[in-house]
Amino acid sequence: MDIQLKRGILEVCVLKALQRQDSYGYQIIKDLSPSVELSESTLYPILRRMEGAGCVTEYSVEHSGRLRKYYHLTPSGQERILDFLKEWDEVVKAYDFIRGKNNEEA
Amino acid sequence: MKKHDFILWLRNRLSDLPPEELDRVCGFYANAIDERMEDGIGEEAAVHAMGEPEALLREIRASLPEQYRTEPGFRVNPREGVYARRPAEQTYRPAAPKRGAGKAIALTVAAIAAVIITGFSLFTIWSGNPFSSLFRRVFSHNxxxxxxxxxxxxxxxxxxxxxxxxxxxxxxxxxxxxxxxxxxxxxxxxxxxxxxxxxxxxxxxxxxxxxxxxxxxxxxxxxxxxxxxxxxxxxxxxxxxxxxxxxxxxxxxxxxxxxxxxxxxxxxxxxxxxxxxxxxxxxxxxxxxxxxxxxxxxxxxxxxxxxxxxxxxxxxxxxxxxxxxxxxxxxxxxxxxxxxxxxxxxxxxxxxxxxxxxxxxxxxx
Known part of the structure; x- marks a missing residue:
């Protein structure tokens, strides 16, 4: 898949993983792993970018004698997920048209 | 490789970052390694799961603001090996003015080169054919x-x-x-x-x-x-x-x-x-x-x-x-x-x- 497209899709996947509840790095990777292949090297830039864009905030919680960093989805982040879904509907419509769903016209 | 060495290596290679950003990056990866170790994976395997270090570094730099995207001249001593521990006092922090100077020099050289080449090619055009072929000959060896x-x-x-x-x-x-x-x-x-x-x-x-x-x-x-x-x-x-x-x-x-x-x-x-x-x-x-x-x-x-x-x-x-x-x-x-x-x-x-x-x-x- 084109790398730009992939990056955009991965970003929204990460946001989605935070939709139900706040989560931390490794947990996000585990949650996404059945559907999406993700590693820390990809995840960190995404979280950083999303935080810069105001879609995600972070906070630390003490856990087993260290600080575990949690990420939280903001209303902006929620909007981002919805925008993606709206855009994707258009892509699907275009795809159907190009593919020629009404094959009898051909 | 041990977690401590990996994080130290990361700190070394990202030493030009502002302290907050540096702590943030290293904290994230230290956490990531800890989480995996908690899951029952051994320390070496947990560090290995972070990926190939140079590739990881590239990814991290690519996601940073423009000024941190290229690594400054500093390199770990090759004789010691990439992952060798360095005593804290040897950690090199390039001073901002030095970096600026390097950029300014590069820019000046590039600008001068641009002017010379533009001038030269304009000159060859203005002078007509004999110099056009000179232009080609000068630049066509290999x-x-x-x-x-x-x-x-x-x-x-x-x-x-x-x-x-x-x-x-x-x-x-x-x-x-x-x-x-x-x-x-x-x-x-x-x-x-x-x-x-x-x-x-x-x-x-x-x-x-x-x-x-x-x-x-x-x-x-x-x-x-x-x-x-x-x-x-x-x-x-x-x-x-x-x-x-x-x-x-x-x-x-x-x-x-x-x-x-x-x-x-x-x-x-x-x-x-x-x-x-x-x-x-x-x-x-x-x-x-x-x-x-x-x-x-x-x-x-x-x-x-x-x-x-x-x-x-x-x-x-x-x-x-x-x-x-x-x-x-x-x-x-x-x-x-x-x-x-x-x-x-x-x-x-x-x-x-x-x-x-x-x-x-x-x-x-």
Whole structure:
């Protein structure tokens, strides 16, 4: 898949993983792993970018004698997920048209 | 490798970052390793799961603000090995002024080089033929490549343009764009001018191959594809006897009013528009996903036009009447709408669409 497209899709996947509840790095990777292949090297830039864009905030919680960093989805982040879904509907419509769903016209 | 060594190595290699950012990055990865160890994976395996260290570093740098994207000259002592521990007091923090100075020097050298080369090529043009061949001879031993990536400030502050030497003596112009819109227009003057919404993304190189043929390449690669507002590169090209090659990965391409010897355009995902374009020998365009709209394409007798689209439509309007052309058109899945072509003219036209519609018409019919 084109790398730009992939990056955009991965970003929204990460946001989605935070939709139900706040989560931390490794947990996000585990949650996404059945559907999406993700590693820390990809995840960190995404979280950083999303935080810069105001879609995600972070906070630390003490856990087993260290600080575990949690990420939280903001209303902006929620909007981002919805925008993606709206855009994707258009892509699907275009795809159907190009593919020629009404094959009898051909 | 131990977690402690890995984090220390990371700190070393990112030592130019502001302390907050550095702590943030290293904290994230330290956490990631801890989480895996908690899961029951051993320390070595947990560190290994972070990926190949150099690749990881590249990814991290690529996601940082512009000024931290390239690593400053500092390197871990190779004799000690990449992962060797360094005592804290040896950690090198380059002072900001030093970095600035390096950049300023590089910029000055590039600017001087740009001025010299522009001056030299203008001089050779002004002086006429004998010096043009001198220009070629000087630069045609083996292959000479030089990069000039310093934009010349031009009009608006948020736009910058490249003022490039004219195309006299240049056999081939290659323009490569990734994730941006590309517009090509004729130039009023002899010069090539390229405007970009982000001049730092525009690079120009010039090469001479073993046969003495000179190729000018303009490359614009943007980091992100902005679907609703793509970055844009406008290039003004003077008329000439060069071969024009255009490669666009993701983005629309528009050629308007150009004249060249040969035109070759490849667009992977995007719309290609050709308006009033003249090719003295041949014109060929390939679009993988997108469409081709071509109006008023002029090719002389014995010339050829070839347009192909994998997924998308082709709309082509040719000047004159069908008798001047020999047309070979095919559509695998879609509509083929061409007039009954009885001509067996000496301009060969090859059109092919895999999935999509193909419309062809002639101006005089």
């Amino acid at each position: 292959t000479v490549t030089y990069n000039i990536d310093t934009p010349v400030p031009y009009e608006a502050a948020d736009e910058a343009a490249f003022l490039l030497p004219d195309l006299n003596g240049i056999d081939r112009v290659v323009i490569r764009v990734d994730a941006a819109t590309l517009n090509l227009y004729p130039s009023d003057s002899d010069s090539v001018i390229a405007f970009s919404s982000d001049p730092t993304k525009l690079i120009r190189t010039q090469e001479t191959d073993a046969d003495g043929a000179v190729t000018l390449t303009v490359t614009g690669t943007f980091d992100k594809l902005h679907l609703d507002n793509p970055p844009c590169i406008d290039v003004n090209l003077p008329y000439g006897d060069y071969e024009l090659v255009i490669e666009s990965d993701a983005g629309n391409v528009c050629l308007n009013g150009l004249i060249a010897k040969k035109i070759d355009a490849t667009v992977h995902a995007g719309i290609l528009e050709l308006q009033s374009v003249t090719a003295k020998e041949s014109l060929s365009a390939v679009v993988n996903t997108g469409s081709i709209s071509a109006f008023d394409i002029a090719v002389p007798a014995q010339g050829s036009i070839s347009l192909s689209c994998d997924i998308g439509n082709i709309d082509l309007s040719l000047p004159g009447s069908s008798s001047a052309y020999t047309v070979n058109a095919s559509v695998k899945l879609g509509n083929l709408d061409i007039p009954p072509v009885t001509g067996s003219g000496d301009i060969a036209v090859e059109l092919s669409v895999n999935v999509g519609d193909l419309n062809l018409w002639f101006d005089e019919e």
